[in-house]
Amino acid sequence: xxxxxxxxxxxxxxxxxxxxxxxxSLDFQATTMFWYRQFPKQSLMLMATSxxxxxxxxxxxxxxxxxxxxxxxxxxxxxxxTSAHPEDSSFYICSAKSPGVETEAFxxxxxxxxxx
Amino acid sequence: xxxxxxxxxxxxxxxxxxxINCTYQxxxxxxxxxxxxxxxxxxxxxxxxxxxxxxxxxxFSSFLSRxxxxxxxxxxxxxxxxxxxxxxxxxxxxxxxxxxxxxxxxVRA
Numbered sequence: 001x002x003x004x005x006x007x008x009x010x011x012x013x014x015x016x017x018x019x020x021x022x023x024x025s026l027d028f029q030a031t032t033m034f035w036y037r038q039f040p041k042q043s044l045m046l047m048a049t050s051x052x053x054x055x056x057x058x059x060x061x062x063x064x065x066x067x068x069x070x071x072x073x074x075x076x077x078x079x080x081x082t083s084a085h086p087e088d089s090s091f092y093i094c095s096a097k098s099p100g101v102e103t104e105a106f107x108x109x110x111x112x113x114x115x116x
Numbered sequence: 117x118x119x120x121x122x123x124x125x126x127x128x129x130x131x132x133x134x135x136i137n138c139t140y141q142x143x144x145x146x147x148x149x150x151x152x153x154x155x156x157x158x159x160x161x162x163x164x165x166x167x168x169x170x171x172x173x174x175x176f177s178s179f180l181s182r183x184x185x186x187x188x189x190x191x192x193x194x195x196x197x198x199x200x201x202x203x204x205x206x207x208x209x210x211x212x213x214x215x216x217x218x219x220x221x222x223v224r225a
Binding site for chain 2: 006032034042043044045046049091093095097102104105107108109110112
């Protein structure tokens with residue numbers, strides 16, 4: 001199956017700093033990637049849809065100026081959490097859509113962000 | 117909006133069968149996924165249904181009734197390693213996935 005790599009796996013940062021998370025499709029070109037957030041003991045919540053070469057589409061309630069998404073190439077999307085605060089501590093997961101594959105969404109390994 | 121319901125927790129013994137139900141009310145439907153997720157890890161794909169009926173894959177089976185907005189995941193011959201959270205997710209026409217809150221399954225010896 002298609003492989004999606006997410007980096008870093010975990011990160012600890014100080015409050016007020018910014019953190020960048022990368023999501024790469026390793027063996028296919030992903031025109032669309034999705035970013036999810038998961039708080040402890042809760043399910044995945046879609047934050048935004050990342051489209052290659054265009055602006056991301058954010059879900060209601062997600063601050064686009066705080067969660068910057070860049071999808072500059074067909075294999076890379078990045079999520080930058082700006083001015084992070086402790087309440088942003090969460091598990092962030094990306095997924096990518098492989099062209100022509102409708103039966104499965106391919107997830108990255110996830111990034112555990114802790115803001116202290 | 118999307119509304120996806122599944123039980124919060126289920127407990128079963130090793131070797132038994134467990135059925136996890138999922139009901140959904142969504143604006144747009146283009147398939148239903150089941151994922152397994154262990155704590156702190158990304159979800160792992162289990163099954164995908166887009167047509168009514170039963171899909172069997174080894175010890176796991178998934179059923180879909182589109183007219184009833186209902187699906188279930190059936191886990192047979194339970195093993196200790198099956199202890200995890202099981203997520204029901206509905207795909208809309210834009211390929212966005214809406215997830216249920218997840219069902220934590222605990223397998224006891």
